[in-house]
Amino acid sequence: MEEKKYAVTIAGGGSTFTPGIVLLLLDHQDRFPIRKITFYDNFAQRQETVAKACQIYLQENAPEIKFDYTTDPQTAFTDVDFVMCHIRVGLYAMREKDEKIPLKYGVLGQETCGPGGIAYGMRSIGGVIEILDYMEKYSPDAWMLNYSNPAAIVAEATRRLRPHSKILNICDMPIDLEEKMANMCGLKSRKEMSVGYYGLNHFGWWHKIEDKDGNDLMPEIRKHMAKNGFADGISTNNQHVEKSWLETFAKAKDVYALDPQTIPNTYLKYYLYPDYVVEHSNPEYTRANEVMDHREKIVFGACQDIIDKGTSKDCGFEADAHAEYIVDLACAIAKNTKEKMLLIVPNEGAIENFDRTAMVEIPCIVGKNGYERIVQGAIPQFQKGLMEQQVSVEKLVVEAWIEGSYQKLWQAITLSKTVPSARVAKLILDDLIIANKDYWPELK
Numbered sequence: 001m002e003e004k005k006y007a008v009t010i011a012g013g014g015s016t017f018t019p020g021i022v023l024l025l026l027d028h029q030d031r032f033p034i035r036k037i038t039f040y041d042n043f044a045q046r047q048e049t050v051a052k053a054c055q056i057y058l059q060e061n062a063p064e065i066k067f068d069y070t071t072d073p074q075t076a077f078t079d080v081d082f083v084m085c086h087i088r089v090g091l092y093a094m095r096e097k098d099e100k101i102p103l104k105y106g107v108l109g110q111e112t113c114g115p116g117g118i119a120y121g122m123r124s125i126g127g128v129i130e131i132l133d134y135m136e137k138y139s140p141d142a143w144m145l146n147y148s149n150p151a152a153i154v155a156e157a158t159r160r161l162r163p164h165s166k167i168l169n170i171c172d173m174p175i176d177l178e179e180k181m182a183n184m185c186g187l188k189s190r191k192e193m194s195v196g197y198y199g200l201n202h203f204g205w206w207h208k209i210e211d212k213d214g215n216d217l218m219p220e221i222r223k224h225m226a227k228n229g230f231a232d233g234i235s236t237n238n239q240h241v242e243k244s245w246l247e248t249f250a251k252a253k254d255v256y257a258l259d260p261q262t263i264p265n266t267y268l269k270y271y272l273y274p275d276y277v278v279e280h281s282n283p284e285y286t287r288a289n290e291v292m293d294h295r296e297k298i299v300f301g302a303c304q305d306i307i308d309k310g311t312s313k314d315c316g317f318e319a320d321a322h323a324e325y326i327v328d329l330a331c332a333i334a335k336n337t338k339e340k341m342l343l344i345v346p347n348e349g350a351i352e353n354f355d356r357t358a359m360v361e362i363p364c365i366v367g368k369n370g371y372e373r374i375v376q377g378a379i380p381q382f383q384k385g386l387m388e389q390q391v392s393v394e395k396l397v398v399e400a401w402i403e404g405s406y407q408k409l410w411q412a413i414t415l416s417k418t419v420p421s422a423r424v425a426k427l428i429l430d431d432l433i434i435a436n437k438d439y440w441p442e443l444k
Ligand code: NAD
Pocket: 011, 012, 013, 014, 015, 016, 017, 018, 040, 041, 042, 043, 046, 047, 086, 087, 088, 089, 090, 091, 092, 127, 128, 146, 147, 148, 149, 150, 151, 170, 171, 172, 173
């Protein structure tokens, strides 16, 4: 029997990550064969630059794969098996505002954490739901693999609004950190480890890490974390290599110190050391500026270069090795591999002493029919307390979006551990409303 080949639509075709993902997909044709790649975006011009370059690349390297790019939903989502969704509603211009507005009031500005993440969530919900609806209308059997941020809020929104949809939400931060921990233990790959993990997206902890033979790797990892945080494991991929990321990996040492029994996700630094983060921020130049000046320029420069030369030879495109988890996930569904992966899913008792309706990040077994949770048991009071506060923020944001409620959004920002008072929360909220007038539902 001829092997099945898959049709993939990349939503957010104009993303800086798109070329890296296309090259990655080509690298994995042996296990995840593709017959068609389609880009979809709502910003034709931005997408066209990436698409024309990828078209040349594909013609030169995989002419058998059909390629198209479009802003028309019917064309994009008809006859599709997988939608890989990485949109950024409002682009980097709005990320910059998310980061700079809170800083005006002495509160940290971050893409997915604190008021910036809440603002981004209020923009993303509608965008992701719209794409999910297109997918279900034109290809009802397709799966959406979503890594559009803020994944925690997007996941809660899809749980509330589209509970039966075939969407899996996933994040690459734990993957990167697991690579670093594998490196600390002298292993070649994180796939040689078996992990226990619980939390929310960008808000979690490893509580168990073993090698393939069941030997406990935590003592070795703890030694490294206590000394240098994740800085010891720096190695493998070309993402997260800029100075601000290296500082985040080093700061994990102080995050780890709060509970040396577990290994924390780097994003906890924003909740546990917000004063430090503010002191080390430049309100005039944030991560959004860094990304616009570097990644965005590099990717779009390389694309333009390919278009100008009419060839992708020596183009500087690189397969995004760190995104291999996306192929793993698609493969798990397509081939029923039953791979163990961290996903953002409704808790339903997997974390025993935590809200059953919370969207939690835990290990799952993934196969043809979706995922099965791996029970993580009861969690300690410290993590439980932090997670209860943060999950309430996320749930309130989604309620605010659904109901158009100013009150609930004010509560959400007030409840964020990054914000000192209801007064400051209101000042930030009122600024964010003005900045987001083209993107948020009207709040009453
Ligand atoms: P980007 O701005 O370069 O690309 C996003 C693209 O989405 C743009 O071309 C934009 O026009 C498009 N877009 C925006 N709204 C849309 C809509 N409603 N419909 C269709 N297209 C739309 O952004 P980027 O830095 O490449 O990041 C893309 C996304 O991937 C972001 O959400 C980012 O946070 C996320 N991301 C997530 C992870 C993870 O761990 N989950 C890792 C890396 C990036």
